[in-house]
Amino acid sequence: MATKYVYYFGGGKAEGNKDMKDLLGGKGAGLCEMTNLNIPVPPGFTISTEACNAYFEAGLTYPEGMWDQVLENMKKTEAEMGKKFGDPDDPLLVSVRSGAKFSMPGMMETVLNLGLNEKSLQGLINKSGDERFGWDAYRRFITMYGSICKEIDRMKFEEEIDKVKEAKGVKNDIDLDAGDMQNLTTKFKEIYKAETGEDFPEDPYEQLKGSINAVFGSWFGHKASTYRKKEGIPDNLGTAVNVCTMVFGNMGDTSGTGVAFTRDPATGENYFYGEMLINAQGEDVVAGIRTPLKVDEMAKAFPDAYKELMEVQDNLSKHYRDMLDLEFTVQDHKLWMLQTRVGKRTAPAALKIAIDLVHEGQIDKKTAVSRVEPAQLDQLLHPMIDPNYLKTCKPLAKGLPASPGAAVGKAVFTSEEAEEWAEKGEKVILIRLETSPEDVGGMDAAEGILTSRGGMTSHAAVVARGWGKPCVAGCEALNVDYKNKKASVGDTVINEGDWLTISGNNGYVIIGQAPVQVPELTGDFGEFMEWVEEFRTMSVRANADSPADAKVAREFGAEGIGLCRTEHMFFEPDRIKAVREMILADDVEGRKAALAKIAPMQKGDFKGLFEVMDGLPVTIRYLDPPLHEFLPHEDKQIEDLAKDLGVPAEKLKNKVSQLHEFNPMLGHRGCRLAITYPEVCEMQTRAIIEAACELKKEGKDVIPEIMIPLVATVKEFVPLKELCIKTADTVMEEMGVKVDYKVGTMIELPRAAITADQIAEEAEFFSFGTNDLTQTAFGLSRDDAGRFLPFYVEQKVLPEDPFVSIDIDGVGELMKIAIEKGKKVRSDIKLGICGEHGGEPASVKFCYDAGLSYVSCSPYRVPIARLAAAHAALNAGPSATK
């Protein structure tokens, strides 16, 4: 038996259904499904993706039997419609559309009105009784066929129309009459001949063949090939071809065409949301010149078609059990459905729809959980601009959505002012060219941060995301003028004190105070997260350095702290002085004296963390950054500090220059500090263990995990572990309490990953520091990559910013090597991740698949990680879920 290549739909019965997207493409599968549901779909057929693949395999020749099947199905369509293809009296006209499994830019567009020629045109005119309509349809067909199937520059046709309009002194196509259209048709045919060397085909079957070939051909067109290569879509999917009876929305005021959503795609509310243009074809809707009818107007203008549309959408929604995106045409009051697919939606809509559908009994919790994308959740955790307001608002400019959430405040241009204004109770937005570590005070004080430079991984973006504070970065249209304390976009000026709204969800910068919705973590969100817990298996912790952060994290569902960066505590104003004294000390004794001042404060911090995390593990990392980060670098600041500390400015300058590093990222930091200054490591261990012992005496359940950073070789780990244990033993002896604690390491250098077996002999846990691991694996500084990384991502040299989503081939492979080697030596080794990636859904999935025990991320990303972990478990199949 010959292979079946063509699938018919019409007369209430189709040869395909919604589950056959691979074979029929998304559009074809939807048309079949609707037909089977007895929904009015213009009859026609789909040529399968298999045919497309066979066509290429055979060297641009139709596979055996395909053309015969097309002819057969044309007959069926003719019979169904009672019309004949190319008939001079009442011709059947068809549309030809591509339709792959995934919608793909650069694929062939639609060819409408196919089947028209000199003779059948007369039939169309006679039947419609509208000469202008007929000639308009013909010239449109020639344009589409010529430009799409024969690659004639569309401008060549457009220019002719412009000439005619100019000669007549009119502005719009609508002002051209039947004669003009007829003349244009003649002109268009001449253009066609000049460009192709052939007459415009009169034979409708030749036209059909030409269109099918063009759809097939577009699959390997330059644009589609490039797109697939970039997106990683395999070449052998192929595209289907949909041939469909033409229906006309442009046959006068009894016709029209429209699009609709079965629920509000912005809010998720359960009402029918649609628009329609009277006397128009699809391309007119896209052009957006005329104001469309709203649903209530539609009901008045086309009562029967509207009633039927309501029934159709109700059927379809219940059938698909989801919110749908519909296309339809009304021809002479008769409704025809042209497309159905699951509709795109905003984050709040996704959540609301998923929850409503469960409550309505349409889907189960598992389906609801899997339908909300973890990345969408991010927006729900932060204040957002009212979605209804967003539908119509015009932003002043658009930057990168660097850290989610909406913020409203008065513009300020320096960090100092941000702090001063905030102290006076003013809400401010801090506007900077870009931020640096000196700006953190102002960033902290501001409601949101707006920068004109820097990318998604700039200082502003990273700090803001860590704090869960809204940030729009790299808003290039914004000219920032520090001197005059203002910024401008074109002619619009933002002065200091002007109200401004920014949205880190979409990068919008809006003049004035936009209405903002505050997220509720209870209600829908809370209910949804409860469902998530039913499917999640991998643990989720938070990166938190203070009791306040830890509290937020725990509220968001963190099951421990995966990374406490002790250096953040060192920057606190009340202790930075002691830290600097330590750095300036000439010997061990001097350092110890300074450390003694910090020790009680550190202990206090740790007690706070342990208390909040009662019963959950808390991973504390030894001091990590190079010491020069704690000193100022500008002459003026150095002099001020010298005065403050009572040391000669010269001495301080010398120290700063002595500590200067060419590549601080690869410098004297991490465990290298602890090895050269063991007294720091000793003080920190003492603070941790003393805090733990004191709380244990109070009956708290304290689970400290001490983490040694930047280990490249086990020989760095061993002496520090020994010092840690020795110190802990001493403290526990002194306090008369024993606490269980672990000593482990970060795996954040390629050498550590490669020698993880040696390290696992000694370390009780690994925590993958994927920020540094990415930097070193790529030889790429996150601080400097801004100059070319965006270009790399844009050019798809890198599929994604590797600091955002784990580079699976490289960094991921290093992690896998480390996991395998680590487990071989210590089968029960605890494995986690504490890089920025720990809260990114694709990376969370990778971590799950790689077998990590937990991911750790900033508190505000904990729910995202939880949902991503649930998705990963659901994807891995039922045996992997709880």
Next chain:
Amino acid sequence: MATKYVYYFGGGKAEGNKDMKDLLGGKGAGLCEMTNLNIPVPPGFTISTEACNAYFEAGLTYPEGMWDQVLENMKKTEAEMGKKFGDPDDPLLVSVRSGAKFSMPGMMETVLNLGLNEKSLQGLINKSGDERFGWDAYRRFITMYGSICKEIDRMKFEEEIDKVKEAKGVKNDIDLDAGDMQNLTTKFKEIYKAETGEDFPEDPYEQLKGSINAVFGSWFGHKASTYRKKEGIPDNLGTAVNVCTMVFGNMGDTSGTGVAFTRDPATGENYFYGEMLINAQGEDVVAGIRTPLKVDEMAKAFPDAYKELMEVQDNLSKHYRDMLDLEFTVQDHKLWMLQTRVGKRTAPAALKIAIDLVHEGQIDKKTAVSRVEPAQLDQLLHPMIDPNYLKTCKPLAKGLPASPGAAVGKAVFTSEEAEEWAEKGEKVILIRLETSPEDVGGMDAAEGILTSRGGMTSHAAVVARGWGKPCVAGCEALNVDYKNKKASVGDTVINEGDWLTISGNNGYVIIGQAPVQVPELTGDFGEFMEWVEEFRTMSVRANADSPADAKVAREFGAEGIGLCRTEHMFFEPDRIKAVREMILADDVEGRKAALAKIAPMQKGDFKGLFEVMDGLPVTIRYLDPPLHEFLPHEDKQIEDLAKDLGVPAEKLKNKVSQLHEFNPMLGHRGCRLAITYPEVCEMQTRAIIEAACELKKEGKDVIPEIMIPLVATVKEFVPLKELCIKTADTVMEEMGVKVDYKVGTMIELPRAAITADQIAEEAEFFSFGTNDLTQTAFGLSRDDAGRFLPFYVEQKVLPEDPFVSIDIDGVGELMKIAIEKGKKVRSDIKLGICGEHGGEPASVKFCYDAGLSYVSCSPYRVPIARLAAAHAALNAGPSATK
């Protein structure tokens, strides 16, 4: 049968021989071998390393049969000597010495005169007729036994001697008489009792047991254990114990003790080289207070013993077929040999001895080649201070031997002065605190470089080694005073213009003009290198950026260029201006205009290189460093340059600040430049291919290999390869010539190594850039590591500076992964290394074992790499050699 634990030597026959070092230790094997050769060795026996291991396994208990065997062998020794152990009339005395396979600091030292007690002492006195000698021997024995076997602080004994000398008002031990010695003996026994709670043992066998236990015990002593751990010597080797009849070099003027070399260890000349002290024991020779006799004086003083010694050394040399290090004692004109081992030697001596032995027919070429250490060769390639002068000279200070060779010149303290003086024909030594890229002019002009700061991988060291210029770095004793143009070490001042000699072979800094030998690459060296070629299989190339360097490299035997760094050409004074114009250009057109100026010069460079390397491959790397390296950074310099270029200083400052990077090593460099500025890559390709085509027309054999640096993903490689091929095709079309060329990449990032299979799909060769691979694998900046890396190496956190010798566990493992993955995809892929490691012997061996096709190193290291490659092939067994 009981295990044999004790091996006898004496009476012309021994139970062991020189090949039994594992079992008998180095010393024991040598004593056996000499005995078998009928050389006079004081009879005795060796307790094997097996016994030592069994002793520890059984919990500090002798293995069964060992003590019985000791007793038996004591009997044999008594019989041989005709004396009895502990005999009150004519006692047999013995020495007990440890002797492991490798000599090891911290292992037990020698116990002499064992067997003395109150009774046997009288026998010794009677027999020797010298009361003072007897008591002296006894108090020495108590001191050695007490301090070494019972760990009594030696100072406690020394203090008593000092008291007696003070009381008598004398200065030297020699001024104490028999009575003093007797009194001291009494005192020493009191000390022994006070410290140990026991009487000093009278029973000789108890003394022997005590000494054997102490030798065994010292194997697991803290110092020896730590040393073994650091050096990677396994714990289960164990130590042997040598028990040997005492002979006395301190029995008056007819006795003496000495050390000798069978050839001159400094020059290799073939004459007997030895020294002897009359009336002395071994420890006196070490103390170095008295002036020893030279060989000719020895011949006069002890004609018979001398004659015998000549026969012995002749026999032994011919037997061992090598230069030997001997210890001997003459007791009453009778010669006794106490030790023989292969002697340590300087580099020139190693070469000369190896060559002479082949010429004398004693060894074959293979043996000669394997006897010269590649690292030693380094010294032979540079001028060196006359070895005979070195034997006696006193250096002013000692720094790190950062780059080999001796240099003589007048002291200057700035780079500018170095250049000015050199232009006037003066030879200068440039003295700096440390050097920076601004100093390269002066470094180039100077004969040698001396710095007071910085380690083996400091700027000065690395640049100097690259140029083959002598350098002593990190000479901390040197106080450099730029302001007054002088330097000082203690009270000695070096003023500008003072003559100075430095030796990068040993770090010596010498006031004045020391005699210097210039190396000859012909003669012995040439002959030796010819032999090397008979065994070498792996190719050796050079890193060279100029025709001059390439010429040196070819003379040194380089088989191609493994790395031409094109940026070095960019720094040339005649083109840096055009380079800066390119950097400052506002758009592609501006950049192209500037590049057009550089293009002909680049072509000229490449033609020069290709001509010198006619018939050999030349690997050229695209521009690698970040662009800010080509711009000045100081305000003053920026202003000067702005004037020079005719651009506003502000613009230049902006550019400099715009190009500033926090971590330039991980910044916008390598192939990232070529991707963002493809016109640079295009210009360089054009220059390479035009140069190649022109020379091919002249009949030259040109083999260009184009290398893309810092590739992290194959997606960076592909577009550049495509651009390269497109450009090359265009050029070849224009010129009407075809040249074969390859396009490959550096593997210098961990991610490249991990994804080498993907890269090998596209790249025709890999060249491992182990400098950057080490930096990124360790997360360690070579420029900054100076602050802690020396400490790391000292503390053995790292066994060696990983920038000097490849870190096999980490970086080596990454290389192996890359090699395996690369070969899997492209079995004939060409694999090389062009990091600094390419000239380091242990790394060369690693590269050979890992299967690389070639190593590439700086021209002056080519012979070293050649010899190291020959060694690697010889070690791999005969099937691997040519």
